Amino acid sequence: MSRPEQAAAPTPGDPSGPPAAASTPSGVGARPKRRRWGRIALVALLAVALLGAGGAVAGALWLRSVERGVDRVDAFAEVPEQERPATAARGALNVMVLGSDSRDPDGTQGSRADTIIVAHLPKDRSSAELISIPRDTWVPVPRSADGRQGGREAKINAAYAWGGVPLMVRTVEQFTGVRIDHVVLVDFAGFREIIDALGGVEITSEKTFTSIHPPFRTFRQGPQLMDGETALDYARQRKQFADGDFARIRHQQQVIKAILDRAASGGILANPGRLNAFVRATSDSVSVDRGMSLLDMATQLRGLRGGNLFFFTSPSRGTGTVGSESVVFADDRRARTLYDAVRRDAVKEIVAAGS
Template structure:
């Protein structure tokens, strides 16, 4: 029986008694004028010299209006991993797709990425942790949930962003420095602002969502709606959610590549549309400096982003649930390289997996 046939509810395991929305997962009202981190990653990172200074003054002027989440509120310092490589940074990216046609709950994280930014910031390693990975989830701050093994994305449902930070740190033994939350449904407008993106499909397949578009094998141009549809597909693939992870990685890379080469910086109209398209899609933790982050990442391009998946043994079952089984031995070696900021070892381990 395939993973998809076994997995009747891939998003969340059965929850403990219903919980109230966690403080770390509750967002403040969005502010119309804020400009947020995804812009920095995809646009501001492309600006150099005088443009960097001018953009920096603009971003500083709206820093106080950026939507923030209390990502580390209540996370016990005593239980957190120690910092080993002081010049590296680890950014936890949590993605949801609030308009996914298959969505049944707003309290979930469809995408979990640990982005490792090494010393010098000449590259970035984006490590996807499958949302069904079976891990030890610490007990939530209110004591009502967690304290047992479960799918990793249950941590967000049970304790918001802080419990997700605790769970990822416990699983990887890597300290999380900052957190960014993305609504992937917002990618539609971002892609349209760029004039579309190019992806390469591994095979011809038809979407399971209306209007049931067909994606041809090979390179193709996608507008925003098609790109979002492409990033959601998994049931047509034998490896299920791993295919969805690949598709999301392709879309992220394609957006960055198009932003770097599509002339967006030379067109104030297109740049403004791009900035507006991101304004409702991202929030960041209380301590993140957008100006500092953007300056750090201004040299990144699709060519120096390395996408990989946390080491697994494939899928299996825990009771009635279909889950992803972590390869504990490889996990320990892999994340030890991340912790020590050994990029060559990270890449070598990623290729082996």
């Protein structure tokens, strides 16, 4: 297994010129209160799953300590109950995971949700089904609470800029028909430290390619051990792939699975130093809604491993343009089948519809 690739000093700059920033709807965005949210946004669930796997009193003590320091957000404020989907499967949970990469060299100014995931946790908690919704998916966005934004179709990530987490909840619930029970956000700044605390993660690159960002690493085809900075760079790459942002989603999913696999098999629970670094990096990065108990979630996810973590991408008909914006068009029929299975907690149907 090779060490992370460190590119030799190539000619500075991307020969194709600076990457174009993604177009987003105009308007004054709601600014995040204390931090911006990270791209690899399931670290929160992975962390509590890891500690739950420990099963020791020490894990509970750690989580109680961590839980007191985790930021809370009013995720469901300004979400009218009368417009929300009904709960169809008692005991199952649906967690919306949001992230944006404030340090992405391709990023634009302002608050955007670059990563949107609906994570379904079945009633028996035997698995987790993670559905990534492309950030450019063209959907109806409800009007914001102040009445100044929304009320029209736009890219789905515009909802976060226009009305913060509550408008994202409303938009995702309207798009999917799935009731969101909890929200998780992760500060991107902690991503590197989290992976480094695990001693790196193993990622298999589908092809050999060179990063478009300094220091212009070359990722060789096949498996390789990546430290936090290298994995972060890998997760950002999309312009070298024919399917663009779908490749970025695929890379995110690889890194999420690799984090969980490494955490479960890397002996971190037996290494107090690494455990301390991992938990502290995670707790510094995570924000959750006010109703989420990390201790309860850890207990429920104690059996979660890479082998029972399933990744899907929300069905689409492909890409196109609306006016001057490049967008992703949802495949309404296939999406309706997938999200109806999520709503009913029909795991086999989720897998069939998402495959």
